[in-house]
Amino acid sequence: MLPAGRVLRRVPRLLLGLVLFGFGLGMVVLGGYGLPGWDVFHQGLAERTPLTIGTAVIVVGVVLLIVMLVLHEPIGVGTLANVVVIGLVLDATLWLIDAPVNTAARVLLTLTGPIVVAIGSGYYIGVRLGPGPRDGLMTALDRRGVTLWKARFGIEAVALSSGVLLGGTAGWGTVWFLVSIGPAVQFFLRYLSVPLEPGERVPA
DSSP, X not given: OOOHHHHHHHHHHHHHHHHHHHHHHHHHHHHTSOOOHHHHHHHHHHHHSSOXXXXXXXXXXXXXXXXXXXXXXXXXXXXXXXXXXXXXXXHHHHHHSOOOOOHHHHXXXXXXXXXXXXXXXXXXXXXXXXXXXXXXXXXXXXXXXXOHHHHHHHHHHHXXXXXXXXXXXXXXXXXXXXXXXXXHHHHHHHHHSOOOOTTOOOOO
């Protein structure tokens, strides 16, 4: 556990990262050419229930948070903030900005949305205040003998296929997000992570 003073100093960067993350997801939704796996599920859930897509993000996050508690996985300030902030920002983005009808604008939103998500991830992950609930579920499986890549692939595949069945949007934007987000997050983490302070270790 970090001292309270260190946590408070990092909260603004955490919130900035989560806001950018939610806004970047909103850009991808507005593009309309396909969402990331989890968000195909969130969108599909919103299509079948009274929930908005942002509220669906929050509800699923709460469920996964409960699963993390049952599995005794570490939960931090970042985990709790992730559950609430991203969904609220996503809904606000879709409320404030109308989906463009121009094809070039839609393509631009789809191509640049993952970059904005990656910048947000660099800030959010780089403060080391706890994983998001979706990442926490993957690390929970990893700690129980399922290799991380298999856990990530399996969970993403289930979320994506379930979302498609529920009516979520998958397309070339889904593939673009998949191939671009990893290298982009790695790049921005290098420059946006806060320096380690004395006695602090990078989480395993």
